[in-house]
Amino acid sequence: MGVRSRITSHTRGRGHSVRHFGRKTRFAGAVFCLLLVTVFCLFAAPNFSSTGGAPAVRAQLAPTTANPTIANNVTVHSDSVSLGSTLDASGTATTAQGPVANTSVALHMGDIVVAHTQTNQKGEYAFSAPININYLPAVFSGNAAVYTVVEPTSPGLTSTPSAVTNLPVNATPVYAIAVIVVVVVLLCLFVFGRRRGLEKVTTKDARAPIRARLSAWTAIRHALWIAWKDLLDISRNRMGLAMLILMPLFMMGMVGYIFPSNSGMSHVPVALANLDTARGNTSLGTKFVSQLESVNNKTGMMDLSTVSSADAVRSNIQNGQQSAGIIIGSNFTSNLKAGKQADVTIVVDQSSPQTASLVQTELTQTIGQMGTQAATFGLNQTYKTPLNYSLAQVAPYNVQTTGTVPGQTNYFQFVAPGIMAMVVMMSLMTGLPHAISYEREIGTLDGMLAAPVHRMSILGGKVIAQTTRGMLQGLIVLGLSIALFGVVIQGSMVLVLGLLLLTVFSIVGLGILITSFTSTEETATMIMMTLTFPMMFLSGVFFPIQQMPQFMQVIAQFLPLTYAVTAMRRVVVLGVGLPAISTEVIVLFVFGVVLLSVALAAFERAMKR
Amino acid sequence: MNDVAIQATNLVKKFGDFIAVDHLSFDVKKGEIFGFLGPNGAGKTTTIRMLCTLSSPTEGSATVAGFDIVKKGAKVREHIGLVSEKMIMYDRLTARENLRLFGELFSIPKNDLRQRIEELLQLVQMEKWADHQIGTFSTGMKQRINVIRALLNEPEILFLDEPTLGLDPQSTSEIRDFARSINDDAGTTIILTTHAMTEADMLCDRISIVDYGKIVALDTPSSLKKMIIGADTSVVELDVPNITPALVSDIQSLACTQSVTVEDETHIKVHASGDEACGSIIDAVRAGAGQIRSIHNVEPTLEDVFLHLTGHEVREQVADKVTTQPQGRHGQRVQSRVR
Numbered sequence: 036m037g038v039r040s041r042i043t044s045h046t047r048g049r050g051h052s053v054r055h056f057g058r059k060t061r062f063a064g065a066v067f068c069l070l071l072v073t074v075f076c077l078f079a080a081p082n083f084s085s086t087g088g089a090p091a092v093r094a095q096l097a098p099t100t101a102n103p104t105i106a107n108n109v110t111v112h113s114d115s116v117s118l119g120s121t122l123d124a125s126g127t128a129t130t131a132q133g134p135v136a137n138t139s140v141a142l143h144m145g146d147i148v149v150a151h152t153q154t155n156q157k158g159e160y161a162f163s164a165p166i167n168i169n170y171l172p173a174v175f176s177g178n179a180a181v182y183t184v185v186e187p188t189s190p191g192l193t194s195t196p197s198a199v200t201n202l203p204v205n206a207t208p209v210y211a212i213a214v215i216v217v218v219v220v221l222l223c224l225f226v227f228g229r230r231r232g233l234e235k236v237t238t239k240d241a242r243a244p245i246r247a248r249l250s251a252w253t254a255i256r257h258a259l260w261i262a263w264k265d266l267l268d269i270s271r272n273r274m275g276l277a278m279l280i281l282m283p284l285f286m287m288g289m290v291g292y293i294f295p296s297n298s299g300m301s302h303v304p305v306a307l308a309n310l311d312t313a314r315g316n317t318s319l320g321t322k323f324v325s326q327l328e329s330v331n332n333k334t335g336m337m338d339l340s341t342v343s344s345a346d347a348v349r350s351n352i353q354n355g356q357q358s359a360g361i362i363i364g365s366n367f368t369s370n371l372k373a374g375k376q377a378d379v380t381i382v383v384d385q386s387s388p389q390t391a392s393l394v395q396t397e398l399t400q401t402i403g404q405m406g407t408q409a410a411t412f413g414l415n416q417t418y419k420t421p422l423n424y425s426l427a428q429v430a431p432y433n434v435q436t437t438g439t440v441p442g443q444t445n446y447f448q449f450v451a452p453g454i455m456a457m458v459v460m461m462s463l464m465t466g467l468p469h470a471i472s473y474e475r476e477i478g479t480l481d482g483m484l485a486a487p488v489h490r491m492s493i494l495g496g497k498v499i500a501q502t503t504r505g506m507l508q509g510l511i512v513l514g515l516s517i518a519l520f521g522v523v524i525q526g527s528m529v530l531v532l533g534l535l536l537l538t539v540f541s542i543v544g545l546g547i548l549i550t551s552f553t554s555t556e557e558t559a560t561m562i563m564m565t566l567t568f569p570m571m572f573l574s575g576v577f578f579p580i581q582q583m584p585q586f587m588q589v590i591a592q593f594l595p596l597t598y599a600v601t602a603m604r605r606v607v608v609l610g611v612g613l614p615a616i617s618t619e620v621i622v623l624f625v626f627g628v629v630l631l632s633v634a635l636a637a638f639e640r641a642m643k644r
Numbered sequence: 645m646n647d648v649a650i651q652a653t654n655l656v657k658k659f660g661d662f663i664a665v666d667h668l669s670f671d672v673k674k675g676e677i678f679g680f681l682g683p684n685g686a687g688k689t690t691t692i693r694m695l696c697t698l699s700s701p702t703e704g705s706a707t708v709a710g711f712d713i714v715k716k717g718a719k720v721r722e723h724i725g726l727v728s729e730k731m732i733m734y735d736r737l738t739a740r741e742n743l744r745l746f747g748e749l750f751s752i753p754k755n756d757l758r759q760r761i762e763e764l765l766q767l768v769q770m771e772k773w774a775d776h777q778i779g780t781f782s783t784g785m786k787q788r789i790n791v792i793r794a795l796l797n798e799p800e801i802l803f804l805d806e807p808t809l810g811l812d813p814q815s816t817s818e819i820r821d822f823a824r825s826i827n828d829d830a831g832t833t834i835i836l837t838t839h840a841m842t843e844a845d846m847l848c849d850r851i852s853i854v855d856y857g858k859i860v861a862l863d864t865p866s867s868l869k870k871m872i873i874g875a876d877t878s879v880v881e882l883d884v885p886n887i888t889p890a891l892v893s894d895i896q897s898l899a900c901t902q903s904v905t906v907e908d909e910t911h912i913k914v915h916a917s918g919d920e921a922c923g924s925i926i927d928a929v930r931a932g933a934g935q936i937r938s939i940h941n942v943e944p945t946l947e948d949v950f951l952h953l954t955g956h957e958v959r960e961q962v963a964d965k966v967t968t969q970p971q972g973r974h975g976q977r978v979q980s981r982v983r
Contacts, residue, residue, distance in 0.1 A: 253751055260748045264734065264741075271736040271777070478730025482793075485696045486749040487721040643700045 103130045107140075107197040109183045115203045116166055116179040122149060125161035128185045130192065134158025137432070139186045143196070144179055154185075165585075179204050254489045261483065261496025262503070265470060269504060279504065283458050283511040287520070290450055290577075300336040300397045303390065306348045306360040306382075307339050313368035319377070320367040326405055327361075336397060345380075352384050359383055359394040439609055448523070451516040452603035453576030455509050455531075456538050460596055462505035463539055464567050467546035468559030470497045476555055490639055494547065501546075502539045509535050525610025534606060534616075538599040541623040544630025551634065551641035570596050595626040649674045649801050649833040650695060654704035657690050657857075664690040666857035667704065672835065674800075677827050679848035680837040681946065687857035688837040689729060692805050695835070696726050709800045722750070725794030725802045729809060731786055732793065735779030739770060739789045742778060743796060750797040757796075764792035768822065784815030791822060801833045802826065808843060820847060841946040853950055860953045868949045877902065877952060878921055879944050882912045883937040884929060891932040898924050903951060913942070915951065 109126030116122060124142060128135040135158045142149045142162045150164035162183075179202040185194040270276060307327075311320025331337050340357070342348055348360035364370070364378030371377045381398050383391035407430045414425035474480040483493050513531070516522035524531060546563070553559040573587060574580075574596035580588055591597045602619035605611045613620070650672040657665040665687040672678045680688040693699040695708055697717040706713050709723035726732070733742050740761060747757040765771045768788040778786060787807065794802060804823060808816040824847060826832050838844050844851050845865050852862040861868060884891070887906065895914060896904050902915040914925055922939070929936055944952075 257749055257751075260745060264737065264745050267741065268734060268736045478728055479732050479734060481693075481696075481698055481726065481728050481730075482732030482746060483749060484698050485721055485724065485726040486746065486797075487718050487751070488749050489718075 103132065103192060105130050105135055105185045105187065105192055105194045107183060107185050107194065109197040109200075111181050111200040111202065113202060116144070116181075117204070120166055122164045122166055122181065123162065124181065124183065125159070126183060126197065128154050128158045128160065135185060135187065135192070141184045141186055143182050143184060165588075250489070254492045254495070257488045257492035258495035258499060261488075261493060262499035265497065265500030266503060269500070279508060280511060282462075283508045284515065286454060286458060287451075287512055287515045290447075290454060300393055302335060302338050303359060303394060304357045305337040305339055305394075306342045306351045306357040307363075308342050308345055308348050308360065309363045310345065310365045311363050311367040312365050318368055319371050320363045323363060323367070323379075323405070327401075330401060330405065336401075348382050352382060358387065358390050359398070361398065447516065447520045448608055449604065450577060451512070451520065451522045452607040453574075453600040455512045455516075455535065456596060456599040456603050457571055457574075457576050458512050459505040459509040459535050459538055460542050460570070460599075461567055462508045463501050463543060464546050464563045465560065466501040466504055467497065467543075468550050468553075468556050468563055470501060471547075471550045472553060472556040472559045484642060490642055491635070494635070494638055498543055498547075502536070502543070505539060506532075506535060522607070524607050526606035526612070530606050530613060531603065534599065534603050534620075537620065537623050537627070538596070538603075541595040541599065541627040541630070544627060544632075544634040547634035547638050548630065551637040570594050573597070574600050576600055595623055595630075598622045598626075647674050648672070648707075649676070650678075650706065650708050650835070652691075652695070652704070652706040655691065655694060655701050655706055656703035657687070657694060657699065658702045663857055665694070665701075668854075668857070668859060669704075670852060670859060670862060672801075672833060674833055675827070675831045676849045677823070677834045677836060677847050679844040679851040680835070680854050681839070681841065681844045681851050681950070682837075682854035683839055686854045688854055689805055690857075691854075692726075692728075692803050692835065692837060696724060696803055697721055722797070723800045725797060725799035727791050727794045727802070727804045727807050729806045731790045733778045733786060733790055736777055738775045738777050739765070739781075740774045742789065743793055746793050747796045752797065760796060760798075764795060768792055784811055784818070787811060787815065787819060788822075791819065795826065795832075798830070799832065801835065804834060804836045806837055806839070808838070808840065816843075823847060841950070845946050851946070853953060855954045861949070865946060868946065869944050871949060871952075877915055877917050877944075879942045879948055880914045880916060880922060880925060880939060881907070881942050882914070882925070882929065882939050883910055884912055884934045885910050885937060886934060887912060888932070888934075891929065891934050894928050894932045895925060898928055900924055905951075910937075915948065 106129050107126065109124055112123035112125070113120070122142065122144070126140075128138065128140065134156070135154055136156045138154050139151055140154060140160045141151050142164055149166070150162050152160050152162055154160045160183075180199045181202055182199045183197045187194055269279070307324065309320050309324055311318055313320065315321075328339065331339060342351060342360075345362050348357075348362055351357045352360055360382035362380040362382060364380065367377045367379075379402055381395060381402075383394055385391060407426070410429040411422060411425040414420050414428060415422050420428070471480070480493075484490075513524075517524070545566070549562050549566070550559050553562060572578075573583070573591045574594045575583075575591065576596075580591050580597065583591065598619040602616040602623070605616055609615075648671050650670075652671075653669050655665055655668040656663070668687075668691060680691065682688050690699065694701050695706060695713060697713050697720050700714060708720045711719040711723070713720055732746075734745075737745070743761045743764070744757065747761065752760065761774075762771070765774050768791070770785065770788055770792075773781065773785065778789065781789070791804075791807065802823075807819050807823070811819065820843065823834060823836070827834050834847075836844070836847060848865060850862065850864055851868060852859045853868070854860070861871070863871070887910065892904055892906060892912065895901055895912070898916075900916045900918045900921040902917060904915075905913040907913050914921075916922075916925060922941075926936065926939065
């Protein structure tokens, strides 16, 4: 008797698990196939940047035989590598001629560049780079080969990587996270599966597998019908539809026009006080002013107005008449004539740090250039040296800044990918509570729940509808940024769309989870807002994460949007392909799977209350 | 077994500490109109929700159309239609689109569905309005569409949860007639919840009176009414043009009086027991200087039955109950959930 019952229960259990997985694997299979197709498309899609940009860079760096080689000696101070620690290293870069000054040095860990720095005048450099989740592959593979590479800008130098220091990897935190993820997923599957299992155990139906397949198809059809209903509902709500289009428009307009779109100055009101005691033709101060004015006429960077004293400059800035001031020192002419440096003071408005730093940078540069010009001319006049030779003497280094892709850096290019990801997220996070909580509140959800429709079909339908809506808004943002704000999509368009979808996937679980735990739309929306608002600012949509305080940076690493924004930005601005953003894609995927498995269990439970 | 549509055994539903449904057991025969009568918050809707698999019972079990509501929820849902208290309609969709959506959710083949929608629309004379958005309809029109929506899958069992709530008298009688005709023509079992006594009296083959989550009586309407007459209770209605509160309390204080209801400005209804009841009431009114225009024994209504069984009136109960409910962490939830 005992044996028999045990056998029965055993076969039952197995039958159950087979059926249980049968349906689930079909669902998962469909999703997986879709993903595979997407991934395939992404890989197959043309990637302009990697073919266009790289050879040129290589040609530039290719060593010429006669060139002196940089000796790069580095000492790594850290004992081991782990997530959350910093990697400390310092060293020197020298050639036979002497130190290599003001040159970029990259700190590598395996293939990944951890940080960049500049050498000082003595050719010394030092790193203290935080090891964050971006270096997960290196940490995971247990390969922390740390070395530095000097990246000389002048073609006359060649560089080889420094000696490699192999650091032991402490991957405990990584494993801890992995274990937590696995446990959570298993727990959810257990809760989820057991509840479903109850219904199936008693079914002794020989045609079960066929029925399961049919019902999977039916479930998808039901989901599509529910999505059809939701979209029809959205499209018939005229006001809502208008807002759907206006929201991204406002968002773009606001960000596009309020934030500085260009890093240059344009018609900044500047007070100019010439305190030079020398007057008339001999005054070099007056000459300086006229030179500055002629430069300004060409660039239109300032609206200059002359004031009489240093105090007037200060008070004008304080009462808001001017945003900055230039004061020419009283000994300007006499100092120059006596072979000393002459003072030019730039006064900035501390109440507006952005403008202050912009003005400071721009004016320092402009005045510096004027100085160089004056010196070159002076050398030419005094020693009869040719002009170009004089220039090389006065300013031996010709500093140029270049990105990895053609075009100017502009703030909008930086912010557009983030806004795109954000708008999609916001749309989903506000749309889901409406779609589910609101329907529950007015009682129509009962109609679907009392029909022979799988719970997942209802959820699926809702998610499809909201995703469509979110993607639509994302596309509006994309269109606007291309048409109105001159954003150039450097990477593959397919990849951009794929990333948008992945963003939705990573965040949708959170939306469902919140909707499941709240009974009214009002509460759900409030919680959503509370969560999305900080997410907007912490995930680096508007400001680079690197500018935030350390602990905020740590928080940012736990937000899926951070990865979405980073990846989107790299694709849109830098034009990279899928391999370069694989970390972000994996992290987003993991976020999605974990959040969804928790959320589905919660939803199933909530619907049974 | 085969003639039982619903069989409930010791159904219990708790929301926190609050017991909404307390060990309900009952059978509903096939083809029957079965009524749940009780005040708001008695647990009628909660019971319906459990039977429709919208909410899982805390304890106990039930079969609907032969399927267990917990273990075979999906099967149950194939055989039922639900008209809940709140309308299951999308305002921005037209009547036809609404019907089509729910038809698809029941996996009805396309051609059958189209035909069925036309038939049902004709049945409630709504063909003209089929392509108008539900949001533009009057409540009565909405409810007609709402009811035929529940009939799309030709359910064996139709749940009508307060189907005439908030409707005008004309729509109310239309819906009642419709429910009756569905039951007559298609033999559909109907579970009706209501707090309108006349509605239950008119439609139901059997009625269970529910109060505080328990069935206090279950029988045919006529047997229920006989219950009180047989129990030595008479219902006397007096037409007194000058009713004063003192007069009412005088009657109340009589030994034979069970309860006194002031029907309107001139009518008093008294439940009394004993042979001397009528005489003592007349004496009491006279003593209080009341004029009696007429006096007659009335046939007890279901309301009287309810009063007799529970000792309190239907209308009073809502306010009464909210204050006596356990408050605290679940207080708010309980009120919003128990409809």
